[in-house]
Structures are given as C-alpha cells and as structure tokens.
Amino acid sequence: MTHWSLxxxxxxxxxxxxxxxxxxxxxxxPYLVRYERLPSGPEMLLNRWDMWRYAAWMPLxxxxxxxxxxxxxxxxxxxxxxxxxxxxxxxxIKEEGLNPTGxxxxxxxxxxxxxxxxxxxxxVVVPTAGNAGAALxxxxxxxxxxxxxxxxxxxxxxxxNTIRAFGAELITVSGHIGDAGKAAREFAGQQGxxxxxxLREPYRIEGKKTMGLEVVEQxxxxxxxxIIYPTGGGTGLIGMWKxxxxxxxxxxxxxxxxxxxxxxxxxxGCAPIVRAFHAGNERATPWxxxxxxxxxxxxPGPLGDRLILTALRDSGGDAEAADEDEIxxxxxxxxxxxxxxxxxxxxxxxxxxxxxxxxxxLSMDAEIVLFNTGAGASYRA
Amino acid sequence: MTHWSLxxxxxxxxxxxxxxxxxxxxxxxPYLVRYERLPSGPEMLLNRWDMWRYAAWMPLxxxxxxxxxxxxxxxxxxxxxxxxxxxxxxxxIKEEGLNPTGxxxxxxxxxxxxxxxxxxxxxVVVPTAGNAGAALxxxxxxxxxxxxxxxxxxxxxxxxNTIRAFGAELITVSGHIGDAGKAAREFAGQQGxxxxxxLREPYRIEGKKTMGLEVVEQxxxxxxxxIIYPTGGGTGLIGMWKxxxxxxxxxxxxxxxxxxxxxxxxxxGCAPIVRAFHAGNERATPWxxxxxxxxxxxxPGPLGDRLILTALRDSGGDAEAADEDEIxxxxxxxxxxxxxxxxxxxxxxxxxxxxxxxxxxLSMDAEIVLFNTGAGASYRA
Numbered sequence: 193m194t195h196w197s198l199x200x201x202x203x204x205x206x207x208x209x210x211x212x213x214x215x216x217x218x219x220x221x222p223y224l225v226r227y228e229r230l231p232s233g234p235e236m237l238l239n240r241w242d243m244w245r246y247a248a249w250m251p252l253x254x255x256x257x258x259x260x261x262x263x264x265x266x267x268x269x270x271x272x273x274x275x276x277x278x279x280x281x282x283x284x285i286k287e288e289g290l291n292p293t294g295x296x297x298x299x300x301x302x303x304x305x306x307x308x309x310x311x312x313x314x315x316v317v318v319p320t321a322g323n324a325g326a327a328l329x330x331x332x333x334x335x336x337x338x339x340x341x342x343x344x345x346x347x348x349x350x351x352x353n354t355i356r357a358f359g360a361e362l363i364t365v366s367g368h369i370g371d372a373g374k375a376a377r378e379f380a381g382q383q384g385x386x387x388x389x390x391l392r393e394p395y396r397i398e399g400k401k402t403m404g405l406e407v408v409e410q411x412x413x414x415x416x417x418x419i420i421y422p423t424g425g426g427t428g429l430i431g432m433w434k435x436x437x438x439x440x441x442x443x444x445x446x447x448x449x450x451x452x453x454x455x456x457x458x459x460x461g462c463a464p465i466v467r468a469f470h471a472g473n474e475r476a477t478p479w480x481x482x483x484x485x486x487x488x489x490x491x492p493g494p495l496g497d498r499l500i501l502t503a504l505r506d507s508g509g510d511a512e513a514a515d516e517d518e519i520x521x522x523x524x525x526x527x528x529x530x531x532x533x534x535x536x537x538x539x540x541x542x543x544x545x546x547x548x549x550x551x552x553x554l555s556m557d558a559e560i561v562l563f564n565t566g567a568g569a570s571y572r573a
Numbered sequence: 574m575t576h577w578s579l580x581x582x583x584x585x586x587x588x589x590x591x592x593x594x595x596x597x598x599x600x601x602x603p604y605l606v607r608y609e610r611l612p613s614g615p616e617m618l619l620n621r622w623d624m625w626r627y628a629a630w631m632p633l634x635x636x637x638x639x640x641x642x643x644x645x646x647x648x649x650x651x652x653x654x655x656x657x658x659x660x661x662x663x664x665x666i667k668e669e670g671l672n673p674t675g676x677x678x679x680x681x682x683x684x685x686x687x688x689x690x691x692x693x694x695x696x697v698v699v700p701t702a703g704n705a706g707a708a709l710x711x712x713x714x715x716x717x718x719x720x721x722x723x724x725x726x727x728x729x730x731x732x733x734n735t736i737r738a739f740g741a742e743l744i745t746v747s748g749h750i751g752d753a754g755k756a757a758r759e760f761a762g763q764q765g766x767x768x769x770x771x772l773r774e775p776y777r778i779e780g781k782k783t784m785g786l787e788v789v790e791q792x793x794x795x796x797x798x799x800i801i802y803p804t805g806g807g808t809g810l811i812g813m814w815k816x817x818x819x820x821x822x823x824x825x826x827x828x829x830x831x832x833x834x835x836x837x838x839x840x841x842g843c844a845p846i847v848r849a850f851h852a853g854n855e856r857a858t859p860w861x862x863x864x865x866x867x868x869x870x871x872x873p874g875p876l877g878d879r880l881i882l883t884a885l886r887d888s889g890g891d892a893e894a895a896d897e898d899e900i901x902x903x904x905x906x907x908x909x910x911x912x913x914x915x916x917x918x919x920x921x922x923x924x925x926x927x928x929x930x931x932x933x934x935l936s937m938d939a940e941i942v943l944f945n946t947g948a949g950a951s952y953r954a
Contacts (some may be wrong), residue, residue: 241622241646261650261912262668267643273717287643290671294950296868334912336654350731353953359909528740531642531715533674558624569675569950572734 196251198223201499207250212311214392222418222496223394225251230442234413242263242417243299243402249438251307251398258306259335262391263298264402266290268561272528274542278367278549282559284416286407287532289567293330293354295323295402295488295535300396300427304388307395312479313386315339317374317379320351321424321487322351323566328388329358329474342372348487348571358471368482369491374490390425392493397431407438409559415445415452417558422537422565423456423511424491426500433503442470452561454509455554456500457544459484462492463513465500474498480543486519490566506539510553514543522546527568536571577632579604579775582880590632595773597932603877605815606632611823614732615794624644624680624783630819632688632779637900639687640716644679645783649791649831649942652911655923661929663831663940665797667788668913670948674711674735675703675786676869677946678915680809685769686712688776689737694767696720696761700753702805702868703732704947710739721760723753727954728868749863750872771806772876780792785813787943789820796826796833799940801926803918803946804837804846804892805872807881814884825874833942836935837881838925840865843873846881851892855879865918867900869946888934891934902925908949917952918943 202221207213213223231237237450238245243264244252252258266286273476275283288296294307301324308316315338318328325341332339339360343352344367355464361374365372373389380387407452408415415436421429433454439445454467462482468475479494494500504511514522523539534542541562575590577724579873583602586652588594594604612618612629614737619626625633633639656664656838669677682705696719699709706722713720720741724733725748736743746753754770771777789796796817802810814835837846843863850854859874875881885892895903904920907913915923922943929935 242648260648262648264670265646267641268621269642287673290673291641291669292671294675294948330912330914332912348953350950350953354914354950355930357908357949357953358912359903369854445617447859524738527738528714531673531711531713531739533711533735533738567675567733569735572738 194251194253195223196225196227200322208260210311212313212386213394214387219556222391224356225394230438232442233321233444243302243399246402246405246440251303256310258302259309259331259429260486261292261298261330261334262301263291263302264406266406268407268530269311270528273529277446278546279556280560282548284561285526285530285532286403286561286563288403288563288565289533289535291550294322294570295328296400297324297327297329297427299399299402301327301331301399303392303395303399305335305337308388309335313337314387315383317342317376317389318388319376321369321490322347323570324390325360325490326351326354329355329360329549332360333358339419340377340385344368346487349572349573351381357468370478370493380394390427393485396427397434400428401431401435402445403428403563404435415449416561418453418527418554419547420455420457420560420562422486422541422542422563423458423488423489423500425494426456426465426496428497428563429454429456429503430496433507439524451507454503454507455544455548456509456511457541458511458513459489459519459540460513460515464492464494465497466511466513468497468501469504474501476501485516486540488535488537489540501561510548512544512547514540514547518543523568526564532564534564535566535568537566539564575632575634577606577608579825580607591692592852593694593767594775595768603880604774605780606775611819612824614825624683624780627783627786630756632684632776638791638886639683640690640712641683642673642679642711642715644672644683645787647787649788650911650913653799654910658910659880659927661930661941662938665912665942666907666911667784667944669784669944669946670914670916673738674704674707675948675951676708677781677809678705678708679711680780680783682708682712682769682780684776684780685774686716689767689769690716694718696764696766697773698723698757698766699769700750700757702750702871703728704869704951705771707732709736710736710741713741714739714784721766725749725753728942730954731951751859751874759825766908769809778810778815781809782812782816784809785816789826794825794829797942799834799836799935799941801836801838801941801943802923803867803944804881805869806875807846807856807877809944810835810837810884811877814888832888835884836925836929837885837887837892838922839892839894840870840900840921841894842869843874843895844893845873846878847894849878849882850885855882855891857882866897867921869916869918870921893927893928894924895921895928899924904949907945914949915945916947916949918947919943
C-alpha cells in the first residue's frame with residue numbers, strides 16, 4: 193500500500209499507487225498522482241539540497257530511499273540587467289542547466305526510475321529529443337538498471353555522447369521524437385521493459401513539479417506573476433500547475449491569492465500548443481514536418497496537450513512562438529548578459545517574453561520567472 | 574574597512590582586506606584571508622542553496638551582494654555500489670560537476686569576481702587548463718566585466734567553446750598552463766587588468782574552501798576520515814584545509830577530533846606534488862614536459878606547492894599518481910556505476926584511491942570522500 197493512488201486525468205479511473213502503470217487502461221490518457229494527505233507546512237521539508245526535500249508530497253514510501261544524483265535545488269538567479277533591458281519590474285531565471293546531465297529532465301527521471309526500480313522492472317526504454325535520454329541513462333546507471341534510448345539522428349552530438357558514456361544502448365532514428373516513440377513502444381512491448389516516455393508513466397510529472405515548489409520556496413512562499421516555460425512535451429508545466437494547486441489545497445498559500453500565469457514558449461517551426469491555444473481547441477493537432485534547432489521543442493504531438501492547454505487557460509496564461517533567428521539571438525543574450533549558459537529552449541522563452549511584452553500581453557509590472565531548461569554546453573558541437 | 578585582512582602565508586605580512594592584492598609585496602607568496610571573527614554556530618548560516626550560505630566567513634561585506642550563479646551546494650552522493658566494489662566502509666562522491674560551467678572552478682571565481690568588481694577593476698585575465706577560464710568567462714558576464722583567457726591549444730574543445738560563448742576573449746597558446754600564465758601576466762601588466770591566476774589573488778581559496786564546509790555540513794557537522802582530491806593548482810585542497818582549521822578555531826567541531834587525511838591525486842605524467850611529498854621536500858620542483866589527458870592536472874609548477882604539502886603532512890595525508898589508462902578506466906567506472914558524469918580528474922582520484930587501498934596506505938575501515946571536480950561532458954569532443 194502506498195500513500196498515493198493514480199487517477200486518470202481524463203476519465204477519473206483510479207488505480208493503486210503500487211501498480212506498474214502506463215496510460216489509463218480505460219481511455220489511454222495520462223494518470224496523475226493523488227496523495228491521501230498533503231504536508232501541512234514547511235516544517236515537513238527535509239533538510240537536503242535536492243528535490244527530495246519535498247519527499248512528503250512525492251511518490252516515495254517512508255522506508256524508501258530515492259535514486260538520486262542531486263537533482264533540483266537549482267538556482268533562481270535574479271537577472272537584474274535583463275530586467276532593466278526588458279523594462280520589467282523583476283526578472284528571474286530558474287537555471288535548470290545545473291541539474292545532473294545538464295537539464296531539467298533529471299528531476300522527472302529521478303522520480304520515474306525510483307518507482308520503476310521499486311517495482312522491479314527488468315529495464316527502461318525512452319524516446320527522446322535528447323536530454324531525457326541522457327537523464328535516463330544516468331539514473332539507470334545509478335539504479336543498476338539497463339537502459340535503451342531512441343533519439344532522432346539530429347539530436348545534438350554532445351547529448352548523444354553523454355547517453356553513450358553512461359553505458360546505455362543508443363538507437364538513432366530518422367524523423368522526430370514521435371517516430372522514436374513508436375520504436376521505443378515496440379521494443380518495450382517485445383521485451384517487457386518499462387516505457388518511461390513523457391506522461392506514459394505517472395511519476396516524471398511528480399519530479400518536474402518540484403520546479404514549481406522550488407520557485408515558490410525561493411521567493412519566500414509566494415507566487416511570481418508569470419512563468420515562461422519552453423514547452424516540448426510540457427511535463428514541467430503540467431507538473432508545476434499541479435504543484436501550485438496542491439500548495440493551495442494544503443493551505444500553504446492563502447486561497448484567493450493569484451496563481452502565476454503559465455505561459456508556453458514554442459518555436460515557430462513546431463508550435464502545436466500555440467496554435468491550439470489561440471484556436472480555442474481542447475487538444476492540439478500534430479505539427480507536420482517539425483523543425484527547430486531547439487531540439488527539446490521538436491515535439492509535434494505532445495501526449496499532454498489537453499493538460500497543458502488546461503493549465504494555460506485556467507491560469508489566465510498565454511502561448512507564443514519565436515523564429516529560429518530570434519531564438520539564437522535571445523540565447524546569446526542570456527548567456528552574455530547573465531553568465532547563465534543558456535540552451536536554445538531558454539533562449540526561446542526569452543524571445544517569447546519579449547514578444548509578449550511588446551504586444552502588451554505581459555505587463556511591464558509583472559514579476560517574471562523564465563525557465564532555462566538545460567545547459568547551452570549540451571548543444572555546442 | 575573590511576572585517577578581514579590579508580596575511581602572507583609565508584612571511585606573515587598583513588595588508589588590509591580592501592587592497593587590490595595579488596602576491597605578497599615582500600616575498601611573492603600567496604596571501605590568505607584572516608577574519609576578525611568567525612561565526613559562532615550553524616545558526617549563522619544563510620538559508621540559500623549556494624556557497625554563499627557561508628557568507629559569514631567569506632570575504633563579503635554585510636551590505637554587499639555576491640556575483641553568483643548558484644555555485645556550490647553540490648551533492649555528496651553516497652556511492653554504495655562503489656563502496657562494495659572497493660571494500661570500504663563508506664564512500665561518497667562530492668559531485669562538483671553540477672556547478673555553473675560544469676566545475677568546481679565556479680566557486681573560486683564567484684568569490685574572486687565579487688571582490689574584483691567591488692574594487693573596480695577594468696577587466697580580469699586568467700591562464701587556465703580549461704575549467705577556470707570557462708568559470709571566469711561566466712562570472713565576468715554576470716558582473717559585466719570584460720574577460721581575457723589564455724589556455725593551452727590542447728584544452729578540451731567543449732571548454733574552449735564555453736569560454737567563447739560567454740563573450741570572453743580567448744587566446745590559445747603553445748605549451749602548458751605555466752606558459753599561459755606568463756602571457757596572462759604580461760597582458761595584465763600592460764593593460765592594468767586584474768590577474769585572477771590561482772593563488773595570485775587571495776579570494777579563490779575562500780570560494781573553494783566552501784567545498785570543505787559543505788562536506789562537513791552534509792555529514793552532519795563531522796569530518797570524514799579521508800578526502801581524495803585531484804590536485805592541479807591545489808586551491809581547493811588548501812582552502813578545505815583552511816576551512817577545517819577555522820571550524821575548529823570557531824568551536825563548531827570539538828578540538829581533538831581527528832581532521833580528515835588530505836590526499837592528493839595526480840597523473841603519472843605530471844606529479845610534482847607526489848614527488849615532493851615522498852622526497853620530504855618543502856617545495857615542489859616544476860615537472861618537465863607535463864603530459865596527461867586529465868587537463869586540469871597538467872599543472873607542472875603549482876604556486877601553492879608549499880601550502881599543499883603542508884596540508885598533506887599536517888593532516889597525516891598522502892599523495893599518489895595514476896597512469897593514463899588507469900585514469901580512463903576509473904573515469905568510466907564512476908560514470909557507469911554511479912550515474913555521475915565523471916571527469917578524468919575524478920577518475921584519477923578513484924584510481925589513486927584504489928592504489929592506496931591495495932597498498933594498505935588507506936584503511937578499508939575509512940569513510941572516504943572523493944572529489945569529482947568537473948563534468949565529464951566538458952571533455953567529450
């Protein structure tokens with residue numbers, strides 16, 4: 193018996209927390225973790241410098257140790273010079289490039305591998321635009337579990353090299369992450385390995401939600417006005433929105449306080465969420481021929497489309513896309529003006545932030561948190 | 574007036590803490606920072622997830638903000654499978670690869686650039702085996718200070734690319750870091766820029782000493798039995814030893830408790846400290862024709878030789894070198910068995926650890942902390 197269960201995000205079907213679950217057996221939509229009880233206040237936090245300080249509302253039994261490499265507890269860097277340049281009141285960058293294997297993917301994989309290991313899987317497979325594969329390779333090594341990764345040929349070379357360095361089996365495929373996903377599912381089905389694809393298992397969200405808990409803790413248990421999040425698969429956005437609601441439910445944050453506006457940043461060459469958001473659709477249609485050098489954003493048909501769009505709308509948020517040259521310029525701007533080694537995805541978030549400020553869709557008076565989801569070094573050939 | 578002064582580590586000459594100091598004007602040896610008062614207990618620590626949580630015994634005035642990118646507060650990973658393989662009681666890896674720009678150099682540069690900026694320098698120059706240059710480039714960008722870096726041609730390409738990404742001026746030179754140092758000093762003299770070379774300025778040590786404070790805090794305010802530290806310039810080893818003594822002086826740790834054995838790991842192709850230690854010399858003689866793929870260890874004549882050797886001897890420590898193939902194998906061993914992306918320098922520390930255990934120079938009953946000083950990704954072409 194675990195102190196959480198899994199609830200289908202669409203049909204509400206419930207399954208026990210100790211099930212080796214993938215998608216909902218009824219409707220093939222993602223499960224979300226629901227806790228019997230939420231921690232009552234900050235005194236419940238553990239004194240550790242990683243995301244497991246929030247273990248009390250994570251999927252971890254009291255007698256378990258997580259598979260951890262020090263993921264999370266990343267800096268929230270006050271970027272004052274950028275605030276001045278943008279003309280906004282306050283501007284922070286959540287620097288996820290300081291995670292193991294250089295990206296936010298470490299959080300989700302730490303949580304997912306912890307559960308997969310506890311449930312005794314023989315091996316784990318994942319399709320990836322890059323960083324998720326590197327993260328799984330590392331946590332697989334930490335857990336002593338074999339790992340296979342399917343990645344598009346054009347994944348940045350340093351990331352492919354990292355996957356290999358951890359001893360994972362790397363298969364490169366033609367096409368995009370959707371194509372890699374098909375191959376991964378086929379292999380998982382044949383071999384009985386666990387498929388750790390975004391949202392096909394319920395725990396990566398729980399790891400990613402700690403980004404939101406950390407931002408709120410780092411600001412002194414209050415919300416920023418807006419969070420700009422480069423959105424590929426969108427697990428982090430879904431997870432943070434879940435965490436904010438849990439904070440309110442648990443009574444840590446006063447009800448009625450305005451939750452942050454959740455804003456999706458995508459690349460013009462692959463913007464299914466932006467398109468669906470402005471069309472008023474509940475689901476996104478897959479983006480044909482996705483193209484962007486921000487490889488983590490090359491996700492043409494995210495499985496979490498419905499949950500992402502709900503979070504954007506419920507939060508009074510927004511969604512916008514930036515062109516390739518804007519992304520390149522903004523990436524360089526972060527790197528040279530803040531000392532943070534920005535990824536193209538982080539650059540995309542800045543480019544979108546500027547677009548929204550210029551269009552009056554984001555207030556100059558807002559306190560903004562922008563996510564740099566990975567280390568720029570992983571993208572330099 | 575600052576609450577610290579600078580004391581020459583050799584002749585004891587004192588200079589005020591607000592001096593833009595390089596080496597001691599009397600004897601050309603490094604200065605060490607001496608504080609008027611040390612913090613009285615852990616309640617003095619700041620609630621932040623970076624090395625500035627120890628600001629009370631760092632060179633920072635109460636009204637100042639540091640130039641920070643979230644350096645420090647790195648994981649101390651309990652490597653249980655490696656402890657079993659090695660046959661030792663307890664084995665941790667201090668994972669410094671999760672610092673900004675992927676190495677422990679971030680700590681020293683955060684402290685050095687904070688002071689250089691406060692003292693109004695026009696620009697900062699550094700010679701580097703690689704990672705120090707990348708770190709300075711980042712902190713220079715964060716501080717809005719121009720940076721010039723001199724690095725050997727054979728510095729790993731990803732590190733050179735990172736230096737360029739931050740907009741620093743990069744000059745590659747024939748030879749080793751000693752040759753780069755000559756060029757850097759000449760440029761600093763001509764332009765009036767500040768020379769941030771290892772130990773030529775007194776604050777990088779204060780940043781690096783936080784590695785020692787963190788290890789002790791992470792173990793619950795107690796010392797491990799041994800610390801194995803890959804030693805190039807040796808600032809971290811000198812800094813940690815200084816921190817441990819300050820902990821005892823301040824009364825945080827009971828006097829009489831055994832301080833850790835400090836152990837230097839070097840590469841057989843460049844082992845000036847190992848040679849001097851076993852010869853019983855007070856100073857090291859420069860290593861001719863230094864060669865190793867662990868580029869951070871390619872420091873043939875460290876300026877801190879005397880201070881390193883003193884720390885090794887006063888702590889009942891040791892020093893040993895490993896061959897290139899042993900280093901390669903041990904690097905891979907860490908990466909594949911722990912999920913930590915080890916640098917060759919971290920691999921060298923493991924290879925030396927194994928040599929010492931096999932020779933009976935390190936007890937199987939010891940609690941060992943091994944430093945992985947940088948991210949393996951920075952070394953993969």
